[in-house]
Amino acid sequence: MSARSALPVIAVAAAVAVLAGCSSTTSGGKKGSGGLELVSSGTLKTCTHLPYAPFQVKKDGKAVGFDVDLVDLVAKDLGVKQEIVNTPFEGIETGQDFTIRKCDLAAAGMTITSARDKVMDFSDPYFNATQALLTKKGKPFKKVEDLKGKKLGYQKATTGGIYAKKHGKGVELVEFEDLGLLLTAVKSGQVDAGINDNGVLFDYVKQNPDTTVTAEFNTGEHYGIGVRTGNDALRKKINTVIKKAKSDGSYDRIYKKWFGTTPQS
Numbered sequence: 001m002s003a004r005s006a007l008p009v010i011a012v013a014a015a016v017a018v019l020a021g022c023s024s025t026t027s028g029g030k031k032g033s034g035g036l037e038l039v040s041s042g043t044l045k046t047c048t049h050l051p052y053a054p055f056q057v058k059k060d061g062k063a064v065g066f067d068v069d070l071v072d073l074v075a076k077d078l079g080v081k082q083e084i085v086n087t088p089f090e091g092i093e094t095g096q097d098f099t100i101r102k103c104d105l106a107a108a109g110m111t112i113t114s115a116r117d118k119v120m121d122f123s124d125p126y127f128n129a130t131q132a133l134l135t136k137k138g139k140p141f142k143k144v145e146d147l148k149g150k151k152l153g154y155q156k157a158t159t160g161g162i163y164a165k166k167h168g169k170g171v172e173l174v175e176f177e178d179l180g181l182l183l184t185a186v187k188s189g190q191v192d193a194g195i196n197d198n199g200v201l202f203d204y205v206k207q208n209p210d211t212t213v214t215a216e217f218n219t220g221e222h223y224g225i226g227v228r229t230g231n232d233a234l235r236k237k238i239n240t241v242i243k244k245a246k247s248d249g250s251y252d253r254i255y256k257k258w259f260g261t262t263p264q265s
Contacts, residue, residue, distance in 0.1 A: 035233065036078065036233040036234055036237060037231075037233070037234075038078075038080065038104050039101050039102075039103065039104050040083075042080050042081065043080055043081055043082075043083045044071070044074065044075040044078060044080050044081070044082045044083065044104055044105070045082075045083050045085050045102070045103040045104045045105075046067075046068075046071050046082055046083065046084050046085060046103055046104070046105055046106070046107050047085045047087050047091075047092050047097045047102060047103035047105070047106040047107075047108065048063070048067065048084060048085070048086060048087075048092075048106065048107055048108040049086065049087060049088060049089040049092065049108055049178060050063060050086045050178075051178065051179055051180045052065070052108065052109050052179050052200055053065060053179075053200060053203050053204070054066055054199070054200070054203045054258040054259065055067040055068075055107075055108070055109040055199070055200070055258075056068055056084070056107070056108065056109070063084040063086070065258065066254060066255070066257075066258040066259075067107040067108070067109060068082070068084065068107075069254045069257070069258075070107065070126065070225075070242070070245070070251075070254060071105065071107045071225070073241050073245055073250060074105075074237060074238055074241045077237065077240075077241050078237065085097075085102055085103045087102060087103075088177075089108060089155075089156065089157050089158070089178075090156065090157045092106045092108055092110065092226070093110065093115075093116050093119075093157050094119055095116075095119025095120045095226075095228075095229070098119075098120055098226075098227070098228035098229070098231075099228075104227065104228075104231075104234060105225050105226060105227050105234065105238065106120070106225065106226040106227075107225050107226075108226075109127075109129075109197060109199070109200065109223055110223060110224065110225075110226060111129060111159045111197075111221040111222065111223060111224075112125060112221075112222050112223070112224040113159065116226070119229065120226040120227060120228065120229055121226070121227050121228070121229050121230070121231065121232070121235050122224035122225065122226055122227075122235075123224050123225040123226075123227070123235055123238040123239050123242065124224070124239045124242060124243075125222035125223065125224055126222075126223055126224065126225065126242050127199075127222065127223035128220075128221070128222055128223075129197045129198060129199055129219075129221045129222070129223060130197070130198050130216050130217060130218055130219045130220065130221060131159065131160050131163050131195055131196070131197065131198065131216070131217040131219050131221075132195070132196065132197070132198035132201045132202070132213050132215065132216045132217070133193050133194070133195055133201075133213065133214050133215040133216075133217075134183070134186050134193060134194045134195070134196070134201045134204065134205070134211055134212070134213055134214075135186065135192065135193045135194075135211065135212060135214050136186065136187070136189065136210060136211055136212075137209075137210055137211065137212045139192065139193065139212075139214065141192065141193050141214055141215070142214055142215045143167075143215055143217075144163070144164060144167040144168050144171060144195070144217075145167060145168075145169075145171075147168070147171045147192060147193055148169075148170035148171055149170060149171075149172075150171060150172065150192040150193070151171075151172045151173075151174050151190075151191040151192050151193075152164055152168055152171050152172070152173055152174065152191060152192065152193050152194070152195060153173075153174045153175075153176055153182045153185050153186060153190075153191035153193070153194040153195070154173065154174070154175060154176070154182065154194065154195050154196070155175075155176055155177075155178060155179055155182050155196055156175050156176065156177055156178075158196065158197075159197075159219065159221060160195040160196045160197065161173075161175065161195075163195060163217065163219065164195050174190075174191050179196060179200060182194045182196065183204050183208075186211060187208060187210070187211055193214075197221070198213065198216050199259075201213050225238050251263075
């Protein structure tokens with residue numbers, strides 16, 4: 001999430017191999033090109049949780065966004081079409097959606113964490129993120145601790161929620177099912193502030209000038225695309241496509257489309 005003038009601290013993810021590879025692709029599903037198996041033949045099913053603009057959001061009845069365009073490159077390479085599966089984020093991050101074969105991969109602006117790594121395999125990092133604080137304009141809150149005795153909203157099952165719980169002693173924490181509900185709560189004054197990834201909050205304030213991002217917290221997070229544990233064929237394919245996109249300009253083009261500028265190196 002970054003396009004630098006709008007998102008000054010976001011940088012392109014370094015090609016750091018965070019996760020170890022696993023065994024070869026296991027049983028189940030239909031084979032795609034190159035022996036890679038898909039849940040449904042001819043379709044690359046992507047689990048995500050809408051809305052999460054600018055990564056995934058529905059416009060004119062269709063899911064669009066940075067993550068959607070990036071995974072479209074994977075689908076194109078496989079010779080199949082991407083199908084978006086909108087599902088609760090909790091089912092994604094727990095790995096349940098892979099267990100029940102709901103999707104082939106998860107692209108949901110999802111931070112790679114050790115807990116999630118235990119229930120799925122991740123691609124190489126493709127985006128840097130950090131947590132940020134959204135408030136109505138004029139509010140003095142610069143850190144979570146400033147909200148003692150106030151209401152802080154967070155999205156369920158997210159790293160923002162983890163950060164809020166860790167640093168929010170004396171703060172009244174309010175959980176929201178999705179990002180849209182959280183943002184609305186801040187704008188309407190239902191909560192005094194909201195915490196989430198900086199990319200989505202900076203995108204929101206561009207369209208809602210009565211709100212502002214008052215602080216960013218250097219949490220050093222990296223987004224990854226999740227696959228079923230052991231689905232190494234798909235994981236490697238995703239990594240290959242991301243690497244190619246960064247070398248041939250496709251990644252920068254998509255980045256500029258959604259963030260307004262090219263990423264910082």
